[in-house]
Amino acid sequence: MSKPRSLSLAAYRVLSWGVPNTANRPDQPRPEGELIWVHISVQNRQRAVTDFCRRLQLARPSLNVLLTAPPEADLRRWDQGDYPLVNLPLEQTGAARAFLDHWRPDIGLWVGGGLMPNVITRAEERGIPLILIEAQIDIKIARGARWLPDITRYTLDCFQSILTKTSETARTIRRLGVASDKVGESPPLHVSPNPRPWPEDELIETNHALAGRLVWLAACVLDKEFISVLSAHRQAMRMLPRLTLVLHVADMAEAGPLHQRLESMDLRCANWDADGQIEDTTQVILSAEHEDLGLWHRISPVTFMGSSMERGAGGHDPLVAAALGSSIIHGPFVHRHQQIYDQLDRAGAARVVRTATELGDAVVEMLSPDRAADMALAGWQIVSEGAPQTDRLIDMVQDCLDQRGTDDART
Structure with a gap:
């Protein structure tokens, strides 16, 4: 009343x-x-x-x-x-x-x-x-x-x-x-993101194909960021020879030309969207389907959130990656989600890089099991605190x- x-x-x-x-x-x-x-x-x-x-x-x-x-x-x-x-x-x-x-x-x-x-x-x-x-x-x-x-x-x-x-x-x-x-x-x-479940059999099969290898994911990568990501991967492989990169492109139209580019750079590439075959010698897994990020975040202990190294790009939402246990690397240009990135950075769940060299160093450091676990825990606490x-x-x-x-x- x-x-x-x-x-x-x-x-x-x-x-x-x-x-x-x-x-x-x-x-x-x-x-x-x-x-x-x-x-x-x-x-x-x-x-x-x-x-x-x-x-x-x-x-x-x-x-x-x-x-x-x-x-x-x-x-x-x-x-x-x-x-x-x-x-x-x-x-x-x-x-x-x-x-x-x-x-x-x-x-x-x-x-x-x-x-x-x-x-x-x-x-x-x-x-x-x-x-x-x-x-x-x-x-x-x-x-x-x-x-x-x-x-x-x-x-x-x-x-x-x-x-x-x-x-x-x-x-x-x-x-x-x-x-x-x-x-x-x-x-x-x-x-508080609520990622959709992933089929258990596909997750097990993909993990089995990558057994014994460290994996990192570069998600939503723009064409102008390809060189930085690939240079960082080459740099990191000097310390971690069996390292595998999952390269997810922001624009699906870039996947075909990028596959040819990778072959010309003498990087052994698997086109996930074409056949999904990962060989023991695969160094880069090329992916373009946005829905598949749910699989790659679960498999990769470290995710570089692309669309963040180029001025004006704005960045992508990192919370699903954090919710699925992946620690975050990002560039400085994340204004579309600035508040969330600042929160993750302060909590020690994310790290900002500005160059390909810094990205390569961060990948090696954050793939250390203890470091990856600490950052993943910090990210989970941010995701779940509300x-x-x-x-x-x-x-x-x-x-x-x-x-x-x-x-x-x-x-």
């Missing part, structure tokens, strides 16, 4: 009154069934939120997901993934009401700051359970209404549960007058939806 409306809120709605304009009218229909509305306050949290939503849907397959971004966000710069992504309307009373009328969410999850009183208080009055995570005391108040008291407290108090990243933020929210039992601490959502928080939040969402369903059945 919603709380009595405060005089400050009534005045706020009058001062922020507006009618939806054309830009605020949704152009996507609401899906049938239960719907969770998840608001992402900053773009760099989108990936973790999307990962959480996928895991939530594994637990509740019939649940639909709507993602929203701030009104001013340029959605062309955001990932267009599996879920509808729309801007929240401007902080106007009429626009907030129109948004809720159209989408009719069964539950709302707000991630971060930028709280918008109109849509939050309207949702609470409609009996929509709301959860705030990674909470910040950051309210977007409409112009002309900043002098009103209690809007911050009233907006925060609309959430059934508030999870903050720090104890200081939790104390500040309680001091505003929000009930203590609503407020708790929890680390931010983490991306699992308890994710499970807790999934339980909270499911409990709210179940309770809401029970209440609807009684009415």
Whole structure:
């Protein structure tokens, strides 16, 4: 049941009154069934939120997901993934009401700051359970209404549960007058990859073909990186003569020309996609299918994440490799996944290299069994550290939806 409306809120709605304009009218229909509305306050949290939503849907397959971004966000710069992504309307009373009328969410999850009183208080009055995570005391108040008291407290108090990243933020929210039992601490959502299983017979067969040899993987390698990777492999073979490189190319069209190039360089190459035959003398295994990375990450204790040595390349996601027990080497140009790489680097699960010589040295060093095991463990801890928080939040969402369903059945 919603709380009595405060005089400050009534005045706020009058001062922020507006009618939806054309830009605020949704152009996507609401899906049938239960719907969770998840608001992402900053773009760099989108990936973790999307990962959480996928895991939530594994637990509740019939649940639909709507993602929203701030009104001013340029959605062309955001990932267009599996879920509808729309801007929240401007902080106007009429626009907030129109948004809720159209989408009719069964539950709302707000991630971060930028709280918008109109849509939050309207949702609470409609009996929509709301959860705030990674909470910040950051309210977007409409112009002309900043002098009103209690809007911050009233907006925060609309959430059934508030999870903050720090104890200081939790104390500040309680001091505003929000009930203590609503407020708790929890680390931010983490991306936790869930690699698909690999056929056991193929894994055993491939390991048998490579028995007695050390293996490293260069994944998603651009054509401009071929020379660096192959030079590093030649350098590493001087120390490890039976070393095998799995060279996975980023562009499948490059696989054929590269095979010819390898032969001209007197490197004995097996084309995995053509026949899958690995000989005892094979020095390079050429692969182009993205799906096969699941096999190679499991076999290779060390992975160089390509598309990272050339300026502007941006890098590829390293978390699946870490989840499958491979330690990570990468170049300096990983801005598309900078936060994740920084985290792995700090934990000792990854190493940055800038030249072919540094790459060759890193391969030799990291193929040492003790070194590889330490780095793989550090990577696994990064991958798995957010699992308890994710499970807790999934339980909270499911409990709210179940309770809401029970209440609807009684009415």
